[in-house]
Amino acid sequence: MGKHFGLSDMEYDLMSFFWEQAKPVTFAEILNFCNSVKGWNWAKTTAHTYVTRLMQKGLLDMNSVRGVRRTYFARINREDFARKSAQEFIDSSFSGSLKNLFLTLVPDNKLTQEDIHELRKVLDQLIEPNDDAST
Numbered sequence: 001m002g003k004h005f006g007l008s009d010m011e012y013d014l015m016s017f018f019w020e021q022a023k024p025v026t027f028a029e030i031l032n033f034c035n036s037v038k039g040w041n042w043a044k045t046t047a048h049t050y051v052t053r054l055m056q057k058g059l060l061d062m063n064s065v066r067g068v069r070r071t072y073f074a075r076i077n078r079e080d081f082a083r084k085s086a087q088e089f090i091d092s093s094f095s096g097s098l099k100n101l102f103l104t105l106v107p108d109n110k111l112t113q114e115d116i117h118e119l120r121k122v123l124d125q126l127i128e129p130n131d132d133a134s135t
Contacts, residue, residue, distance in 0.1 A: 005085035007057075013038060014050055015059060019078045024063055024071035027051070 004012035017033045018025070027044075030051060034042045042050075051072060054060040059081070063071045076084070094100040111119075 005082065010040070011050065011054060015054065015074065015081070016078075018060065018072070018074040021073070024073040026069050026071055030072065 007015065014030075014034070017030070017037075027047070031042065031044060031047050034040045034047050040046075051060060055062070059075055060072055061075045063073070090096060090098060090101055094104070
C-alpha cells in the first residue's frame with residue numbers, strides 16, 4: 001500500500017474526489033464514487049469509516065442542517081495539502097532547512113547550467129529588497 005503525504009492510496013483517492021468537486025457532496029455521491037467509479041464495492045459502513053478518518057485528520061468537513069442531507073467537502077485544497085505535507089517532511093527530516101534538503105538532493109542529481117539558472121531566478125525572486133541593506 002502506497003502513501004501519499006501520510007494518506008493511504010484509498011484515502012488519497014477519496015480526497016482527490018473531494019478536491020475535484022465544485023460543491024459539497026452527499027454521502028450517496030461519495031458511495032457512488034467509491035463503488036461505481038473506483039470499483040471498491042464498499043459497504044456504507046466502510047465508506048463512513050474512511051470519511052470519518054479524513055474528518056479526524058482535519059481534511060474533510062460536513063454541512064449539517066436540520067432536515068437537510070449532510071454534505072461533505074474538503075477543508076484544504078490539494079495544493080495547500082501538498083505544501084503543508086512537504087513542510088512537515090522538511091521540518092521532521094531536515095530540521096526545517098530547505099538548504100539541507102537541497103544539498104541532500106544535489107549529489108545524486110547532477111544539475112545542468114539551465115537548472116542552476118532557473119534555481120538562481122527563483123532565489124532572486126525570494127530575496128526581499130530589505131535583505132541588501134542588512135549585508
